[in-house]
Amino acid sequence: MKHIHLYHINDLHSHFENWPKVVSYIKQRREVHQREQEEMIVLDIGDHMDRFHPITEATLGKANVRLMNELGYNYATIGNNEGITLSKDQLDSLYSEANFSVLVSNLFEQNGRTPSWVKPYSIHKSSAGINIGLIGLTVPFQKFYQLLGWDVVSPFEIVPSLIQEVKQQGADCIILLSHLGINDDERIAREVEGVDLILGAHTHHLLPDGEEVENTILCGAGKFGMNVGYVKLTIDTTANKISSIEPKVVSIEGQEECYETLSTLQEEAERASRVLSKEVAYIDSPLEVEWYKPSTLANLLAEAIREWCEGEIGMINAGVLLDSLPRGKVTLGDLHRICPHPINPCKVHLKGDQLKEVILQAATPRMEQLKMKGFGFRGKVLGKMVYAGVEVETVVMADGLPHVTSILVNGEAINPEREYIVATLDMFTFGGLYPEISHSKEKQYYLPEMLRDLLQWKLLKNT
Secondary structure (H helix, E strand, C coil): CEEEEEEEECCCCCCCCCHHHHHHHHHHHHHHHHHCCCEEEEEECCCCCCCCCHHHHHHCCHHHHHHHHHHCCCEECCCHHHHCCCCHHHHHHHCCCCCCEEECCCEEECCCCCCCCCECEEEEECCCCCEEEEEEEECCCHHHHHHHCEEECCHHHHHHHHHHHHHHCCCCEEEEEEECCHHHHHHHHHHCCCCCEEEECCCCCECCCCEEECCEEEECECCCCCEEEEEEEEEECCCCEEEEEEEEEEECCCCCCCHHHHHHHHHHHHHHHHHHCCEEEEECCCECCCCCCCCHHHHHHHHHHHHHHCCCEEEEEHHHCCCCECCEEEEHHHHHHHCCCCCCEEEEEEEHHHHHHHHHHHCCHHHHCCCCCECCECCCCCCCEEEECEEEEEEECCCCCEEEEEEEECCEECCCCCEEEEEEEHHHHCCCCCHHHHCCCCEEECCCCCHHHHHHHHHHHHC
């Protein structure tokens, strides 16, 4: 019997405050396994980067790759933060200096070819004498990838045949690096034969002791580098097969920090600061933001998104702006600081009665004070809905709550039967925040521009 030790990290999202502890832990384990002459494999399951962080924003993720090189990754797949928050050219060059293999089997050029920086799978020839087939998969946000110039396909279209191909190439076992989410991981385990182990991500699920579905073991290590996933593979060398799979999750709380990594992060932060100090505009008067009442900066962004998307109406929530802009020069860093979200503009078609329902719902204290998480939002609360082209009048009734009494769209009473073209945030098209928007049959997304890019464009246009 021999052992192979797998360490997997997922959904760091550029939470570098935890990274020095992760590095310290991995280094310690590497020393132990080298001393015991046992094999260790380090894998990343995607969303290592997140452009909310200045270091990632300034380097477009390349600092993340440098940090991954320093840790000594062997294999990685990509998440949606690598895949759809960068332009095609930026993603094409992201891993140009990577010292590890990038595995993504369901991402293609639009001509059907595999990107030059990607392998669909790898067969790891272990020192224990077993060949491990590693297959990478990323969540197939097809509309977004297509707009960026890629093609991404459902894993269920390709995984069964890939497993057969990898086995024909000599793999004795199959491990998926899956940035698909727990639901798809469980479905693969139920429907696809031949998968021994799924290292999961995307939904930030935490499986302290793994989960067995049919004959497949599922793993997930949470998010933000608060844990490292660990799997001990016991190999029967006489039969060339895995005799046992033992997963667990290791918390890095209380772990000492790696001094060298702290130093590297400081250097990267200084480099990022220089990049983001570039002046992009100059404003003669301050632009204020208030989360619960009208404000100049929120109005500016609402108008910017209406113009950019060529909508009749612009609609944003004030909470996407985290701070005001004082009078004077505005830098890239200022725009990133006040609007760090990987949120894209989009355009939807809503009938008047649907638009009215959205406006009524948005005006409630519950929605304005909602502490939002996910869908790209990196702020604290949703805040007031701010419009360009819509006037909403409210009065406070006996119940102490505001009630909408009048809605005008570009000076006219809202028509319940008329279709309106609404420019808004892509996050409203996901989930159940505003069902009328998420269920809209006509949606048009604008990529790779983010909200801060629209702010920069609008500020330059106004000066």
